Amino acid sequence: MSVRVVARIRPLLETELDKDVIVRAEGLEGQKALAMVKIPNPKNESEEFSFAFNGVYDRGTTQEELFSAEVAPHIKSLFQGLDVTIFAYGVTGTGKTHTMRGGLKLAERGVIPRLLSNVFRRGKKIAKDTNGETTVEVALSYYEIYNDKVFDLLEAPEKRTPSGLPLREKDGKTFVVGLSERSCEDLKDFEKIYIESNNNRITAATKLNAHSSRSHAILRVKVTQTTDTMVRESTCSAIDLAGSEDNRRTDNGKERLVESAAINKSLFVLSQCVDAISRGDKRIPYRESKMTRILSLGQNNGITIMILNLAPMRSYHLDTLSSLNVSSRAKRIEVREIENEVVFKQAPRTMSGGLGGNNVQRQALRTLTNAHNITSGAALLAAKATEKADKPVKLFSVYTDKAAKPATAAPARSSTVPPAVANISQLRQPSNPNKRPSEIPETLAARPSKLARPTHISLARPALQQRAAAAPAPQLSISAEQIEAMVEKKVAEILATRLAAASAEDSASAPNSVPTQPTTTTTTTTTTAATTGAIGDEVQRRLEALERRIESDTRHEGDSRSEGLRFLLQARQAKERGDEEGALRFYELALPSFPGQAKLLGKIERGERRRVQDENEGGDYEGTEADVEDDDGDRPKRGGTRRVKGRRGKGGLAVLPDAMEGEGGDVGSATPQTQRLLDIVNSRDLGLIKGLHGFGAKKAQDLVDHLNLLREQGEESGRVGSLAQLRMVPGMGSRTVERAYEGLV
Numbered sequence: 001m002s003v004r005v006v007a008r009i010r011p012l013l014e015t016e017l018d019k020d021v022i023v024r025a026e027g028l029e030g031q032k033a034l035a036m037v038k039i040p041n042p043k044n045e046s047e048e049f050s051f052a053f054n055g056v057y058d059r060g061t062t063q064e065e066l067f068s069a070e071v072a073p074h075i076k077s078l079f080q081g082l083d084v085t086i087f088a089y090g091v092t093g094t095g096k097t098h099t100m101r102g103g104l105k106l107a108e109r110g111v112i113p114r115l116l117s118n119v120f121r122r123g124k125k126i127a128k129d130t131n132g133e134t135t136v137e138v139a140l141s142y143y144e145i146y147n148d149k150v151f152d153l154l155e156a157p158e159k160r161t162p163s164g165l166p167l168r169e170k171d172g173k174t175f176v177v178g179l180s181e182r183s184c185e186d187l188k189d190f191e192k193i194y195i196e197s198n199n200n201r202i203t204a205a206t207k208l209n210a211h212s213s214r215s216h217a218i219l220r221v222k223v224t225q226t227t228d229t230m231v232r233e234s235t236c237s238a239i240d241l242a243g244s245e246d247n248r249r250t251d252n253g254k255e256r257l258v259e260s261a262a263i264n265k266s267l268f269v270l271s272q273c274v275d276a277i278s279r280g281d282k283r284i285p286y287r288e289s290k291m292t293r294i295l296s297l298g299q300n301n302g303i304t305i306m307i308l309n310l311a312p313m314r315s316y317h318l319d320t321l322s323s324l325n326v327s328s329r330a331k332r333i334e335v336r337e338i339e340n341e342v343v344f345k346q347a348p349r350t351m352s353g354g355l356g357g358n359n360v361q362r363q364a365l366r367t368l369t370n371a372h373n374i375t376s377g378a379a380l381l382a383a384k385a386t387e388k389a390d391k392p393v394k395l396f397s398v399y400t401d402k403a404a405k406p407a408t409a410a411p412a413r414s415s416t417v418p419p420a421v422a423n424i425s426q427l428r429q430p431s432n433p434n435k436r437p438s439e440i441p442e443t444l445a446a447r448p449s450k451l452a453r454p455t456h457i458s459l460a461r462p463a464l465q466q467r468a469a470a471a472p473a474p475q476l477s478i479s480a481e482q483i484e485a486m487v488e489k490k491v492a493e494i495l496a497t498r499l500a501a502a503s504a505e506d507s508a509s510a511p512n513s514v515p516t517q518p519t520t521t522t523t524t525t526t527t528t529a530a531t532t533g534a535i536g537d538e539v540q541r542r543l544e545a546l547e548r549r550i551e552s553d554t555r556h557e558g559d560s561r562s563e564g565l566r567f568l569l570q571a572r573q574a575k576e577r578g579d580e581e582g583a584l585r586f587y588e589l590a591l592p593s594f595p596g597q598a599k600l601l602g603k604i605e606r607g608e609r610r611r612v613q614d615e616n617e618g619g620d621y622e623g624t625e626a627d628v629e630d631d632d633g634d635r636p637k638r639g640g641t642r643r644v645k646g647r648r649g650k651g652g653l654a655v656l657p658d659a660m661e662g663e664g665g666d667v668g669s670a671t672p673q674t675q676r677l678l679d680i681v682n683s684r685d686l687g688l689i690k691g692l693h694g695f696g697a698k699k700a701q702d703l704v705d706h707l708n709l710l711r712e713q714g715e716e717s718g719r720v721g722s723l724a725q726l727r728m729v730p731g732m733g734s735r736t737v738e739r740a741y742e743g744l745v
């Protein structure tokens, strides 16, 4: 499977002004072809983030240019039997529909009509070249996924049932029951079907776009080539994804929020799938959303093209960074492409200019939770090149364009830091003394490591500090909590170093990679001798043990602990940026890897309390997926960090039994409530399950469907054996399980 990720920056619309442009395209050093998107750091405009892509298309790129460069080369592969999937991803109003569908004029036609035109042309040529021995048939299906329900766009809306079309599994493939398919003779035929069925698509006016697509629209073009001896079938799916906008900027009402929750969830799964494919994971979470499940994403040997649509305006700043972040994960697949030699056949073209269009109104931006990072796609290439298969996948490094300056001291623990990392730390310089520590290199001369800072040590008064400075390090009083904090910080540093190392290796080995530049969110592991002395032997031992553990954890590809650690690192980085909501989200993502981990649960609870407080105080937070799920106001407002068996938490939180907190949550040691909950779940009795606290009809049905699916796939007995497992079921999560448990208590 190969994936190519490209970015397309749309031109300015009539009412947009050149002075508000903040997104620009650039080539890699010394190369003309555009391959980088540059955008200022919203928190520090003197810094600029660079995101690398397989190709970047600037504002003046025509429909024809995009199509010939990115889609046309794969039509041959389609006729050779490979499946092709083309996504248009991006925030509402950035040009996804324009890219996929386009305008009615010939020059304005988007990817889809051009694709069909090429397919028919090639089909005719094959028939002609084989003297009619090969017949080529084209059939279309067109459906949308709205609020996680599938609707046939080839059918009139009146024929829709509220629950949409069901999915079924057959021979390991997922198909939509009752989805119509229309044979399509020629382009005229196609245009008629396509224009008619587009009127059936659900769109709505949001504050960002008067005709915003609220569903994912998936056009499936099935090509069947038949000769006397064989039938070859392949499909090309073209997907105009729903907008990935942030609710806080759309003034969305309840209905729009529910839609957005479904949209964001499926986009999240999509990015997770792409991420997993890029890592070469055996398990791709494609079953966790309907769209990826129907597309069987990552299950075939096809070609995927992800077109990230971007608006160049400042008013989209945070949304743009957010989608760059998502697509940058996809970008890592560049490595696989090089290996497959399927793509990269044509360099992206550059044009500049501007076009007019509709007016897209946007409201003022407020803080957003998303991490603004980028993965260096070439990280995997570097890992591959050096045969370090046991290295963890490198996630999230941000490049900033800052002048290089040699460091004044070499890192003391250079044995654990690859040379490339040392270079990174040398390149970086603290441009702003007020910057957060994570953004500044921690070289000995420039600034002491956080680990050695007196704030981490219980020395309140100057006199004591002087005495302590003279005293040997082990005499310093460090509380268990402080040690814990140091260890946590250190873990984050170690992981961050790996990212930086990978980025550095990338630039050395990958011809298409971004040049290695300093990172803003990573720190180096320049633990100095002074630092080591200050933190003492005990901390050092624990750090080393942890380092070994991370090393051994990350060796197991697909190991959920490594995944969890990565989320913890991201949470940590979000915290460093002051992005509490982002941190909370990453802590929640880490939870399935460390089920029931009391400290993590504590962090999540505290984060949620803060969020609730923000809401009550009229803060920024206005709604996410979690809001929608927990809309009954049942979300705990308070709670202790450690839950005690058999009692309720402070603010009415379900008090989970110890059995649940252990990894795996063995049924053998389950409390009667746990056992009861599992019995109800495993009964598959919809009535009983619906009776659980926090379960509605849909959640109950989804759970039963999931259990049935497990059984169909022969996975164990299709039973959930522990609360930890229950939490891992798609759509469940910790809060749902806690509430169901609480109901039984």
Ligand SMILES: Nc1ncnc2c1ncn2[C@@H]1O[C@H](COP(=O)(O)OP(=O)(O)OP(=O)(O)O)[C@@H](O)[C@H]1O
Binding pocket: 010, 011, 013, 090, 091, 092, 093, 094, 095, 096, 097, 098, 099, 209, 211, 212, 213, 214, 241, 242, 243, 244, 309, 355, 356, 357, 358, 359, 360
């Ligand atoms: N490359 C382009 N050239 C000219 N106009 C464009 C281009 N891209 C987008 N536009 C214009 O920008 C506006 C928004 O584009 P479009 O509706 O395609 O956005 P979208 O991302 O599909 O939004 P939504 O997710 O809400 O459906 C439209 O008026 C469209 O014509």
